[in-house]
Amino acid sequence: MTIPGIEDIRSAAGIIAPEAHRTPVLTSRSLDRITGAHLFFKCENFQRAGAFKFRGAYHAVNRLETEEARRGVATHSSGNHAAALALAASLRGIPAYIVMPENAPAIKKAAVKEYGGHITFCAPTLAAREETLAQVVQQTGAVFIHPYDHPHVIAGQGTAALEALEEVTAPDIVMTPVGGGGLLSGTSLAVKALSPATQVIGAEPAGADDAYRSFHSGVLVPSVHPQTIADGLLTSLSERTFSIIRDHTDDILTTTEENIRRALRLVLQRMKIVIEPSAAVPLAVVLEHPQVFEGKRVVIILSGGNLEVDRSYT
Amino acid sequence: MTIPGIEDIRSAAGIIAPEAHRTPVLTSRSLDRITGAHLFFKCENFQRAGAFKFRGAYHAVNRLETEEARRGVATHSSGNHAAALALAASLRGIPAYIVMPENAPAIKKAAVKEYGGHITFCAPTLAAREETLAQVVQQTGAVFIHPYDHPHVIAGQGTAALEALEEVTAPDIVMTPVGGGGLLSGTSLAVKALSPATQVIGAEPAGADDAYRSFHSGVLVPSVHPQTIADGLLTSLSERTFSIIRDHTDDILTTTEENIRRALRLVLQRMKIVIEPSAAVPLAVVLEHPQVFEGKRVVIILSGGNLEVDRSYT
Known part of the structure; x- marks a missing residue:
């Protein structure tokens, strides 16, 4: 079972550079005020095809x-x-x-x-x-080409964190949503190699908490009948992503659907950028567990922007 | 009737600098492909309080x-x-x-x-x-403080074009939506002073075309029973804004509600940024009159981002 290393992520960064966007890192005064944290949003919603994928x-x-x-x-x-x-x-x-x-x-x-x-x-x-x-x-x-159970895919996903750490030095926490675990795996590998003191936290809907249960039980639990608006997070970890996450991720925290909707609304209304529900899950976790994030410098990877637009405007 | 000059706009830029955002100018490969123009979006949807206002x-x-x-x-x-x-x-x-x-x-x-x-x-x-x-x-x-019939307000609104022209040198066209005419007035004054060969075009919904009719008839026509989703553009020109627009704006073009909706959807889906319907009107005009814009370098001032978010996500 091949696990990519930081050199694979660096190599991936070189390979994708001619075509992938180097997405911006945005901050928001009002979201910092609301959460009490210092948030840095790595905007993969602006990536080509609308997501880190x-x-x-x-x-x-x-x-x-x-x-x-x-x-x-x-x-x-x-x-x-x-x-x-x-x-x-x-x-x-x-x-x-x-x-x-x-x-x-x-x-x-x-x-x-x-x-x-x-x-x-x-x-x-x-x-x-x-x-x-x-x-x-x-x-x-x-x-x-498997969507996440593939070393080249995982190395590619790790390049978002690589870029983020070039702009935000030694953050306290880096967060991504977790579905199949490709983004969280690549992110954990990149962050732990480059900034070992930085915590990596996966964010998962409580209604699709198979990664949470796998991480905390130590046994890979498949996703069964997940219920969430975060439709990018319905899949199960693979043996490969579970192994990487178990060894390199610090924690997985969950959040309610209500907080996912609130986080989505806050990003649309306060930051004026379009994200999809899955991308709102890390901010929802910050809203749900404020004590973990208060005063911390937190990088959130906004995973994608492919939101179905309100039909009343279409 | 005081009409601000370029020195008033420059002075306004200095006064607002400590608190206003210098908003980014974004481009979109896919919107350029769809329209055949080279579009530069000055993102006042990211301005404080969500609009150029x-x-x-x-x-x-x-x-x-x-x-x-x-x-x-x-x-x-x-x-x-x-x-x-x-x-x-x-x-x-x-x-x-x-x-x-x-x-x-x-x-x-x-x-x-x-x-x-x-x-x-x-x-x-x-x-x-x-x-x-x-x-x-x-x-x-x-x-x-009148929302647009005020020389200091008009000079302030002109600073968005001032910034845009520092990033996009001598564009062929600069466009803004037109409601009461404050933004179009400030923009026309700034652009004609700094880049006289650049055309300034106002964009208006056909269902609220009082500025179009005023401009083309030479007589100030008030807005009566306007019908449009562009709820920021329901107001009438004042004598002051009409006078500035008549003397400094090259044309006013109108667009259907269908194209306003299409433009709004394109910005949300392709650029992944949130704008309000009024801000979509210039792009709608580009879609409606492609022959005017084909191959041209066009600056569009995205006037605001205060969109009511789809209730299904809230």
Whole structure:
């Protein structure tokens, strides 16, 4: 089981530099006042394809040998990894085959199509997704790029924290949301290598707390019937991401749906930037556990900005 | 009738510098692709109190003599000028008396209160507003700061274009939305003084096209029963703003509600920043009249970001 090191994250940063955005780190006077913390928001909502996922996908696609890459890449996803992989593949000039559930949001299907991805629809179950993906891979010879259980993807995701630490020196805490654990893994590896005294905390909805329970029990617990508006955080950890998080993450804290909605609203209204519900989860954790964060310098990775816009404006 | 000059705008820039944000100028690869123009967005949605209005309000408040200022400032507004004036007054440590219609949005009332403004409610008619304001001014001795028919306010609004032209040299076109005409007046004065070859275009909803009709007929036409989601653009030009716009603005173009909604959605979805409907009107004009803008370098002043957030997320 390959675990990337800081040199892999540095190498990934070099590989993605020509195409990925170096996203800004923003602060907010009013959110600092409300939380009592000093917050630094690393804005991956401004990343290409609207989420940090482009970092890992682009890195993985560009680490493929020419011969391997020729027949394209494939994945199953209803979310940001699908669009990120389609864009990364199009930039390399190779096909991307995306298996999506029939009931995926129209906006997600449109994003994959816009980047030239070939969509195969399947029934909305994990079994159907995996089976359809296996067929697609067999028919096309494309390389499966897993959304998080992949060392090149994890190394790519770690580049967001690498950049953040170049702008915010030795913060007390770095936080990311945790779903499958790719972003939290890459972030933990980067932060612990570069700033060992900085704590890394994963933020998870209480309604989808499999990573919390896995971390605190020491046994990988799968995600079963998760209930949350943070639709990017429904997946389970893999053995690889669980192992990295267990060894390199300091804590996982959870938050209610009410605080996720409040955090989302605060970012939209106070910072005037668009984030998706999953990206609001770390700020929600700060609102829910103020004593942990009071007076601390906290970097929050705003993971993505693919929010369904209010239909009343569309 | 005092008309500010470029030296007044430069002086305003110096006066507001300690408290106003120097807002960023953002670009968007995908909006350039969609419109065929090269767009530069001056982000006044990130300005304090969420709109360019803070520039004019802060400037006007800080141009008052100590004795004049002592008893405070007053205005009638259901919109961004109210919050901006309340914040500007609180920064000077003087009271702000705001007359608002009873049916003003809760979020606008909350913003004025948060900045320490004293609200007097009135019936939702212009007559009631003006009468109530006159009473408030008589009782308190506060100085009325008009939202746009005021030379210090106009000079303050012109500082956004001043900053934009420091970052984007000699653009082909600068655009702002037009309601009462304060922003368009200040922008026209700044741009024509600093870059005479640059065209200044006002953008107006077809459903509230009083400035368009005034500009093209040469006679000030008041706004009667305007119908638009761009709720910051319902007001009429004053003699002062009409005179400035007639002499210094190159054109006013209108757009449908459909294109305003489309422009708003594009900014939220593609740029991942929050703007209010009024701020979407210039981009809507670009979508509606592509031949005017194709291949041109166009600065758009995104006037504000005080959007009512989708209730489904709150």
